[in-house]
Amino acid sequence: MTDLTHIRNFSIVAHIDHGKSTLADRLIQSTGTVKDRDMQAQLLDSMDIERERGITIKANTVRIEYPAKDGETYILNLIDTPGHVDFAYEVSRSMQAVEGSLLVVDASQGVEAQTLANVYQAIDADHEIVPVLNKIDLPAADVDRVAEQIEDVIGIDATDAVQISAKTGIGIPDVLEAIVTRLPSPKGDITAPLKAMLVDSWYDAYLGVVVMIRVIDGTIKKGDQILMMQTNAKYKIDKLAVLKPQMVDIPELGPGEIGILTASIKQVRDTRVGDTITHERKQTAQALPGFKPAQPVVFCGLFPVDNAQFEDLREAIDKLALNDASFSFEMETSAALGFGFRCGFLGLLHLEVIRDRIEREYDIDLITTAPSVIYNVYMRDGSTLELHNPADMPDMTHVDHIEEPRIKATILVPDEYLGDVLKLCQDRRGIQVDLTYAGSRAMAVYDLPLNEVVFDFYDRLKSVTKGYASFDYQMTGYREDFLVKMQILVNDEPVDALSMMVHRDRADMRGRAMCEKLKDLIPRHMFKIPIQAAIGGRVIARETLSALRKDVTAKCYGGDASRKRKLLDKQKAGKKKMRQFGKVEIPQEAFINALKMDG
Amino acid sequence: MADNAGFGLYVHWPFCQAKCPYCDFNSHVVSSIDQTRWKSAYLTELARVRDESGSRVLNSIFFGGGTPSLMSADTVADIISTARGLWTPANDMEITLEANPTSVEAGRFRAYSEGGVNRVSIGIQSLREADLKALGRLHTVKEARDAFEIARNTFPRVSFDLIYARQNQTLDDWKAELSEALNMAVDHLSLYQLTVEPGTAFGDRHAVNRLPGLPTDDLSADMFSLTHDITEDFGLPAYEISNHAKPGAASIHNLIYWRSGDWVSIGPGAHGRLTLDGKRIETTCFSAPGQWLSSVEKTASGYEDRQTISPEGARTEAIMMGLRLTEGVPAEMLTGTRVEHLINDNLLEIRSERIRTTPKGRPLLNAILRELLA
Numbered sequence: 001m002t003d004l005t006h007i008r009n010f011s012i013v014a015h016i017d018h019g020k021s022t023l024a025d026r027l028i029q030s031t032g033t034v035k036d037r038d039m040q041a042q043l044l045d046s047m048d049i050e051r052e053r054g055i056t057i058k059a060n061t062v063r064i065e066y067p068a069k070d071g072e073t074y075i076l077n078l079i080d081t082p083g084h085v086d087f088a089y090e091v092s093r094s095m096q097a098v099e100g101s102l103l104v105v106d107a108s109q110g111v112e113a114q115t116l117a118n119v120y121q122a123i124d125a126d127h128e129i130v131p132v133l134n135k136i137d138l139p140a141a142d143v144d145r146v147a148e149q150i151e152d153v154i155g156i157d158a159t160d161a162v163q164i165s166a167k168t169g170i171g172i173p174d175v176l177e178a179i180v181t182r183l184p185s186p187k188g189d190i191t192a193p194l195k196a197m198l199v200d201s202w203y204d205a206y207l208g209v210v211v212m213i214r215v216i217d218g219t220i221k222k223g224d225q226i227l228m229m230q231t232n233a234k235y236k237i238d239k240l241a242v243l244k245p246q247m248v249d250i251p252e253l254g255p256g257e258i259g260i261l262t263a264s265i266k267q268v269r270d271t272r273v274g275d276t277i278t279h280e281r282k283q284t285a286q287a288l289p290g291f292k293p294a295q296p297v298v299f300c301g302l303f304p305v306d307n308a309q310f311e312d313l314r315e316a317i318d319k320l321a322l323n324d325a326s327f328s329f330e331m332e333t334s335a336a337l338g339f340g341f342r343c344g345f346l347g348l349l350h351l352e353v354i355r356d357r358i359e360r361e362y363d364i365d366l367i368t369t370a371p372s373v374i375y376n377v378y379m380r381d382g383s384t385l386e387l388h389n390p391a392d393m394p395d396m397t398h399v400d401h402i403e404e405p406r407i408k409a410t411i412l413v414p415d416e417y418l419g420d421v422l423k424l425c426q427d428r429r430g431i432q433v434d435l436t437y438a439g440s441r442a443m444a445v446y447d448l449p450l451n452e453v454v455f456d457f458y459d460r461l462k463s464v465t466k467g468y469a470s471f472d473y474q475m476t477g478y479r480e481d482f483l484v485k486m487q488i489l490v491n492d493e494p495v496d497a498l499s500m501m502v503h504r505d506r507a508d509m510r511g512r513a514m515c516e517k518l519k520d521l522i523p524r525h526m527f528k529i530p531i532q533a534a535i536g537g538r539v540i541a542r543e544t545l546s547a548l549r550k551d552v553t554a555k556c557y558g559g560d561a562s563r564k565r566k567l568l569d570k571q572k573a574g575k576k577k578m579r580q581f582g583k584v585e586i587p588q589e590a591f592i593n594a595l596k597m598d599g
Numbered sequence: 600m601a602d603n604a605g606f607g608l609y610v611h612w613p614f615c616q617a618k619c620p621y622c623d624f625n626s627h628v629v630s631s632i633d634q635t636r637w638k639s640a641y642l643t644e645l646a647r648v649r650d651e652s653g654s655r656v657l658n659s660i661f662f663g664g665g666t667p668s669l670m671s672a673d674t675v676a677d678i679i680s681t682a683r684g685l686w687t688p689a690n691d692m693e694i695t696l697e698a699n700p701t702s703v704e705a706g707r708f709r710a711y712s713e714g715g716v717n718r719v720s721i722g723i724q725s726l727r728e729a730d731l732k733a734l735g736r737l738h739t740v741k742e743a744r745d746a747f748e749i750a751r752n753t754f755p756r757v758s759f760d761l762i763y764a765r766q767n768q769t770l771d772d773w774k775a776e777l778s779e780a781l782n783m784a785v786d787h788l789s790l791y792q793l794t795v796e797p798g799t800a801f802g803d804r805h806a807v808n809r810l811p812g813l814p815t816d817d818l819s820a821d822m823f824s825l826t827h828d829i830t831e832d833f834g835l836p837a838y839e840i841s842n843h844a845k846p847g848a849a850s851i852h853n854l855i856y857w858r859s860g861d862w863v864s865i866g867p868g869a870h871g872r873l874t875l876d877g878k879r880i881e882t883t884c885f886s887a888p889g890q891w892l893s894s895v896e897k898t899a900s901g902y903e904d905r906q907t908i909s910p911e912g913a914r915t916e917a918i919m920m921g922l923r924l925t926e927g928v929p930a931e932m933l934t935g936t937r938v939e940h941l942i943n944d945n946l947l948e949i950r951s952e953r954i955r956t957t958p959k960g961r962p963l964l965n966a967i968l969r970e971l972l973a
Contacts, residue, residue, distance in 0.1 A: 526946060526966050549820035551965040554791040554841050556923060558609060558856040559625075559870045562881060565916050571973040583940070 001219065001254035002075045008183045009077045009098035009214070009258060011127075013119050015112035015470060018104050019134040022166040023175070024062070024080055030172050031064045031076075033244055061199075061212060061258055062245040068180045076179055077258040079199065081118070086347030088474065089292055090200065091118060093274045095125035096290065097199045097214035097258065100183030102175065103150070107133040107163075108140035110441065111153050113412040113470035119154055130178050131161035137168055153443075188255025194218035194277070195284040198228065199258070201271040203323035207239065209265035212258070213277060217284065219254045225280040226263065229287040230272050234280050235263035267322045294326035296344025297405065297475065298351055298454055299388040301332050301369035301497065302358070303340030305588045306576050309364050310339045316362035317341055320354060327354055334391070334496050336581050337367060342389055348454060365577060367591050369497040373450045376403040376478055390499040393485040396536065403478040404501075405450040408433065410443065410472050417465040418442045424464055428452035429503060447476065451501060456596050486511055486540075488594075489532040490518065493582040497591055507533075511541035514594050521590035524548035529584055604860030606652070607659035607852050608682055610641065611866030612667040613888045616699075620735045620800035621762070621793060625868035625886050626665045638674040640895040642681055644865035647900060649685040652863050652873055657686035659693040659852035662716075668698035672707050676714025683715075693718055693756075693851040700746030700759075701738045708746075708753045718756040718850075720789070721747060726776050730765055735800075744783070751785055756848070758787035763826065764819045765793050767812035773822055774829070781833045786848035790826055791841045792819055823962045840923045840964065857924045859917040865901065867891040879913040881906050915972050922964060927955025936971045 014020035064076040081094040095101075101122040105111055122129055131150050133143055147158040162178050164171030195217040204210045213220070220226070222240045227233070239262040241247040253259045265271060273294070276287040304313045317329050328344035345351040351371065358364055370390070377385040377393070378400045387393060387402075409430070413421050415437075425432070425446045434445035448457075453473065461469050486507050488498035498518075502510050511533025518531045526548055533541040556564060578585040615626045660682055662675060679694060695718040696711055698704050708719070723743045725731050731740065738746070750757045761780055763773050780788065795805045795813070804810040814822065827837050835843040839857060842850065855862055864871035868886030872879065883904040885891040895901045908916070914932065921928035930952045938954065941947040946960035946967055960967055 526963050526970075527944065548816075548963060548966055550816055550823055550962040552823075552840055552962050553965060554794050556840070556920065557853060558862055558864070558872070559611075559868070561856070561872070561916050561920060562870055562883070564919055565912060568915060568919065568968060568972050571969050575969075575973050 001252050002257060004188060004256045005185050006072060007075050007077070007186055007256040008100065008179050009079070009186055009256065010100045010102060010179055010183055011079045011081050011094060011098050011122070012102045012104055013081075013115060013122055013129075014104035014134075015106070015109075015115045018106040018109065018112070018115070019166045020080070020104055023102070023104055023132070023134065023164070024078060026166050026169060026172045027064060027076075027078065027176065028062055028245070030169070031066050031176070033062065033064050060245070061243050063242040063258065064244075066176055066180065069177060070180075074180050075257075076176075079258065086345075086350045088117070088121075089294070089346075090273055092121050092125070092290070093197065093199055095121050095127065096274075096288075097197055098125075098127070099186055100128040100130065100179070102132050102179070103129050103154075103156070104132045104134050105146055105150060107136050107143050107146050108138045109135075110146050110149050111412070113410050113443075113472045115470075116154065116410065116412070117472040117474075119156075128183050129156055130175075130182050131156065131158045132175060133161050133163050134166050136163045137165040137170060186256030188215065189217045190219060190255050192217035193282045193284040194220055194224075194226070194279045195288070196220060196277040197288055198271055198273060198275040198277055200273060201265075201268050201325075203268050207262050209268050209271065210260050210262055211265065211271055211277075212260050213253075214258045215253050215255055216288070217255055218279070219252055220261070220277075221252045222249075226277050227280045227283060228271070229276040229278060229283075230291055230293075231270060231275065233265075233270060235265060238262045238264060269321065269325045271325065273325070294346070296326065296328050296346060297450065298345045298347055298371050298373060299342060300345075300351060300371040301334065301337070301340050301342050301367075301389070302355065303334065303337040303367045303369070303497070305365035305367055305579065307338045312362060313341065313358065313364050313366075316358045316364060317343070320357060324354075326350070332389070334369075336493075336495055337369075337497050337579065340367075344388070348458070365588060367497060367579065367588055369591065370500040370595050371454045372501060373405050373454055375405075375483065375501060378402070387501075390485050390501050391496050393499075393501070396484070401480050402483045402501075403480045404483060406476050406479050407448050407450050407453060407473040408476050409446045409448050409453065411446070411461070411469055412441055412443050413465055413469040415440050415442060417468060418444070420464040421461065421469060424457075424460055428457060429506070448473075449481065449503070450475070459596070484535050487534050488514055488518070489530075489534060489539075490522070490586065491529045491582050491584045492532075493584075495581055495586070498594060500595075504535075507535060508540050515541045515543040517594045517596070518590060519543045519545050521593055522584065522586055525584060527583070604858035605658040605851065605855045606655045606686075606860060607661060607855045607862040608645075608648075608657060608686075609852075609862055609864040609866075609869055609871070610660065610662045610667070610678060611864065611869040611884075612662060612664040612670050613867040614669055615664065615666045616669065617735065617737055618800075620804075621796070623796040623799050623802075624665070627888055629888075632669075634671045634674055636892065636896075638671075638677060640892050640901070641674070641678055641865055643895050643899055644901050645678065645681050645685060648863035648865060648871070651875075652686075652861070655686050655861070656689050657682060657692060658689045659695070659855060661694075661852040662696040664697055666699050666704075667696050668704040668707065668711075672710030672714055675711055675716065679715035691851070695720055695850065695852055697722065698746075698750070699738065700743040702742055702746070705746040705749045708749055712753050717754060718758070719750050719754050720787075720850075721750060721757065721759040723747065723759045724762045725765070726761070726779050727772075730768075733766060734762060747783060756787065757785045758789060758844075758850070759784070760789040760791065762791050762793050764814050764822050766810065768814065768822075770818065770821055770825060774825060777826065777829055781830065781835065784835060786835075786845040787850065788830070788835055788843045789841055790830070790843060792823065820962055824958065827958065827961070836925070837961075838925050840961065854924075857920045859913075859920055867901070879908040879910075881908050918972060919968055922954075922956055922968065925955060927953040930954045933971065938971065941967060941970060 012020045060080040062078050066076050067073045079094045079098055081091045147161050150158040162174045196213040196215045199214055200212040222237050224237045226235055241249045242259045274291040278284045304310055326346050329341045332340050332342040375387040377387050380398055380400045429452055430446040430448040433447050436443050482504040483501050484504050486500055486502045487494045515531045528547045529545040531543045532539045577588045613627050694716050696716045698719050698721050700721050724734055726740055728740050795801045830843045837843050838849045861873050867888045869884045871882040884901040885894050885903045891901045933954050945957055947954055948957050
């Protein structure tokens with residue numbers, strides 16, 4: 001057990017690409033926590049998808065032993081927090097588990113929206129914040145300007161900002177010293193009953209469910225009987241360890257310490273981020289504040305392209321859900337798509353990550369239906385309905401009104417792109433809340449309907465600003481609006497996977513765009529195919545895919561037979577990636593691409 | 600497959616004087632050819648495939664390429680007479696040689712005829728000077744017409760090929776050219792729409808948008824149906840997607856392919872099909888000329904591969920080839936496929952227990968086959 005005064009717990013707040021992971025790697029490396037030869041770039045981001053996207057999805061942690069200039073050795077616990085708005089709650093819990101933050105800002109880029117959101121969480125968590133200016137070795141680095149921006153935009157003193165280059169290692173010792181001298185040590189009462197926060201949990205193939213904890217008061221030992229106060233579940237601790245970053249067993253953890261435990265917990269779903277862990281016999285009087293159960297906000301259907309893979313999909317989803325309490329699912333049947341699952345996600349990134357993992361790790365081709373948010377449908381008879389799926393939309397004549405979720409979006413963008421950003425927000429039914437300038441950058445705050453953001457807002461934003469805008473959002477509540485269910489009919493058959501809830505004023509435009517898109521995405525057939533968008537029985541947009549007129553091989557003799565036969569076999573395989581709607585075959589990628597808006 | 604579908608011998612000559620920019624056949628341009636070595640290799644192969652096929656009635660021999668009219672007449676004659684000795688020649692055995700219409704080649708027609716060739720298929724390709732150039736052909740329209748005259752005075756049966764749906768060709772242009780062609784034709788014509796194949800000079804140019812003026816889908820569909828209408832009115836109806844003949848003048852050899860008969864093949868890259876003990880065998884020769892030649896010389900076999908085709912694969916082939924013919928395939932061959940709605944949509948039709956394409960279905964055969972077989 002380490003004395004409280006010799007512990008520093010901290011997180012790193014940064015925008016994607018500003019060097020959070022590289023800095024973490026350097027801290028680990030320079031203290032000899034990991035031998036150079038075992039060092040793998042970006043050690044903490046472990047999942048392939050995390051590495052590819054340059055984001056952290058699960059919180060990771062590492063315990064570093066640092067001999068400081070004062071001659072004492074300190075235990076530094078770094079929690080690497082998730083870096084995306086979808087995981088805001090997880091971020092807030094990780095922040096609660098530490099006392100300070102390094103605010104890493106790219107000295108050549110400046111402050112981004114995501115940095116802001118996370119730094120405000122750090123401020124909310126009463127963190128001491130040490131600004132760190134990274135990439136000072138780049139020619140474009142402008143230390144003074146960025147320091148000024150930190151003071152202007154965030155309102156924290158940047159005069160003592162540590163200047164580093166995580167890539168070359170410049171300034172790393174200064175960062176370590178600053179952690180010890182400028183961040184506070186944790187507080188806690190070793191004699192009080194055990195009170196620890198469940199910071200994160202994940203599934204490990206060898207150990208089963210692993211729980212990351214931060215001890216607040218008391219001590220915890222292997223063999224202890226513990227109680228999770230929210231779920232009221234009791235367990236006996238099988239293993240107690242710290243992450244360096246590999247697991248090293250430890251007999252006991254005391255106040256201020258961060259470690260992991262295993263306790264024969266069956267599924268990650270049985271654990272709740274933010275839960276309070278205490279001793280079963282000698283319980284703490286009060287659970288930690290701020291606990292919230294995971295709440296999916298975006299829903300969509302996932303169907304196997306090949307119906308025969310439904311059981312494989314069920315297995316994949318079951319396995320992924322074991323490791324992710326925030327991901328919800330239930331079986332769904334669609335007239336056109338057969339059996340699949342209606343799944344709930346924390347946000348779009350979360351949706352994409354889960355979908356990618358199913359396709360990649362389980363080798364199942366998926367059709368993803370139009371993402372939907374949760375609408376509150378108020379019926380004329382006084383009852384209400386939470387609508388997750390446009391397919392379940394009741395007859396409009398029985399509906400009194402519909403409310404949709406709204407968000408507060410913060411967008412930081414260089415001046416020259418501001419016009420395009422304002423137009424995008426306006427087009428998506430946004431209401432401007434605030435518009436301020438910080439240097440040559442504008443910060444626009446918009447009140448937006450979540451359903452307008454849910455699909456491709458972020459892609460569009462990146463595209464109209466050439467990637468220079470940064471974006472963050474938080475849910476703000478529900479508001480009534482004129483929403484309708486729009487159906488898409490292909491060859492006069494409704495394709496339920498393409499149904500969506502849409503604002504009435506936007507329906508014609510979206511309907512037209514969808515029909516045009518589908519006309520390009522569906523291959524020509526031997527007959528002409530009408531593609532229509534309709535609200536109730538009324539068609540609001542229509543395109544016609546003309547019939548294929550000629551597709552025949554001019555020469556086919558004895559020597560061509562083998563090649564042509566093999567081509568047909570290949571087409572048979574390609575056909576498995578199409579879904580049949582009446583007489584029409586729709587390729588898998590058409591479902592997602594049809595929803596993408598160009599404006 | 601079907602015993603009554605006949606038995607043929609295919610001989611592939613892989614050399615050309617120049618490679619045409621649209622051609623994706625196994626053809627090669629070389630500076631000199633050792634005719635004696637090649638002749639002896641062909642004769643070695645003949646004896647071997649005779650052992651493989653057993654004794655059969657031989658309905659046809661076809662010299663294809665490449666440009667088989669570059670073969671020495673002596674080689675052609677020896678192959679024919681050897682084949683006659685190895686199998687039992689049918690009374691009406693068809694012996695076809697593909698020829699290019701240059702004066703040099705026309706000069707060999709007499710000798711080919713004396714060696715036993717009784718049908719030539721001439722690659723005229725176009726009756727328009729500028730188009731012959733664009734297609735990379737080495738002959739002029741005049742040379743082509745002259746060669747054709749010599750051929751029809753030399754051989755009992757003569758066919759020629761044209762390529763249409765060419766760059767910048769209008770419907771009227773093609774109509775006029777086709778009328779000229781029909782006036783020349785004896786009893787058989789092959790009319791192919793230009794197909795830009797990957798791996799050819801045209802394919803490379805097309806990939807970088809340097810092959811302008813190709814017809815739209817609609818125009819090529821119109822050209823296709825115009826071709827079928829005009830030839831039919833003229834008494835040379837299509838008996839296959841791209842082949843037109845007076846009744847009784849269809850190519851016996853090519854019918855073997857489309858009716859899934861048996862054929863043995865010799866020469867680089869040639870494919871054969873044999874039905875032995877109820878199994879459909881697919882044979883493939885080495886395609887590189889040098890490799891084939893040395894394989895024959897060293898191992899007494901030009902085969903690169905010999906495989907049994909599954910019954911399902913054989914059925915796929917039989918349908919895919921058979922539906923190219925105007926006569927279609929026996930209806931029972933399509934049992935269990937989605938043939939019903941293709942008939943309802945007037946793409947296929949049933950006539951005397953055979954299923955065949957309708958005029959509407961014919962230009963969509965690939966889409967029909969995907970529907971039936973994929």
